[in-house]
Amino acid sequence: MIFFSDRMENVVNQNGEENTRFGVYWSVCCGVEIVLAEGMTFPHCPNHPKLTTYWKSVADEKIPRAVDLTRITKKKDGDPAV
Numbered sequence: 001m002i003f004f005s006d007r008m009e010n011v012v013n014q015n016g017e018e019n020t021r022f023g024v025y026w027s028v029c030c031g032v033e034i035v036l037a038e039g040m041t042f043p044h045c046p047n048h049p050k051l052t053t054y055w056k057s058v059a060d061e062k063i064p065r066a067v068d069l070t071r072i073t074k075k076k077d078g079d080p081a082v
């Protein structure tokens with residue numbers, strides 16, 4: 001697990017940094033997903049423009065994310081089985 005978290009730290013990008021790899025990125029603060037082409041600059045999170053925004057590549061994320069779980073829960077809103 002320590003190995004994995006170390007690896008994850010390496011793929012965090014900060015707003016203002018240049019993207020070196022085309023892909024889908026999500027904000028650590030609230031999970032907003034963006035598609036960013038190579039050479040573009042990482043933006044601020046649209047929900048938190050005053051904060052430093054960290055972006056992680058979806059492609060590098062191999063474990064279920066809390067964001068996804070929240071999303072699934074919302075989709076099943078009203079389902080008594082939850």
Ligand SMILES: [Zn+2]
Nearest residue numbers: 029030045048
């Ligand atoms: Zn945010």
